[in-house]
Amino acid sequence: MITEEFLMENLSLIMPEKRFRHSVGVADTAEKLAKKYGSDPFKARIAGLLHDIARDFDDNEMLQRAKKFNLAVSEYGFAMPLLLHGPVAAVMAREEYGITxxxxxxxxxxxxxxxxxxxxxxxxxxxxxxxEPNRRHAGVDEIRRQANKDLDAALLSCFDESIRYTLKLGCLLHPTSVKARNSILVDQGSFRK
Incomplete structure (x- = not known):
């Protein structure tokens, strides 16, 4: 597998500085969470470093890459191509960086x-x-506290915050995010009947 040193050097050259700092912040945070919650810290660091490699593509480039990689693109992906940056980044991680x-x-x-x-x-x-430490959005400190105690509670708060933000912008809600949020509530048995 590819080394972290190679990734850091390569990503620092191809990513805008702010995106690179964010990715390193995600890698550092993911490593800490992985150690706390029994996941592989190395895998967490690599995923954190590479998660946003497609984030700065414009809509046209994102859709072209999705087509090139034969990714299924829903009406939500066509309406908001930025939502494709995760799946596109995963294929790029495999194709360009040899992550298998x-x-x-x-x-x-x-x-x-x-x-x-x-x-x-x-x-x-x-x-x-x-x-990650560079994030400054409303509620981030509370989510950080939750992440140190209960990963699923922090995940639920992340979905809640993302959904609130999307509604504030007047954008489409991706149904997968809504289903993901609801599945946490069902698993916890904390939904209202």
């Missing part, structure tokens, strides 16, 4: 909208992306 570990690739792919069926590493990358 399915757990890493899945965590990268799912970090944008989540899934009803998220592994521990999927959850770690999703949460780390929202709480």
């Amino acid at each position: 570990e399915p757990e890493i690739l899945n965590a990268i792919a799912l970090h944008t909208v989540g899934s009803e069926y998220m592994s521990q590493l999927d959850k770690i990358i999703f949460v780390a992306d929202k709480i």
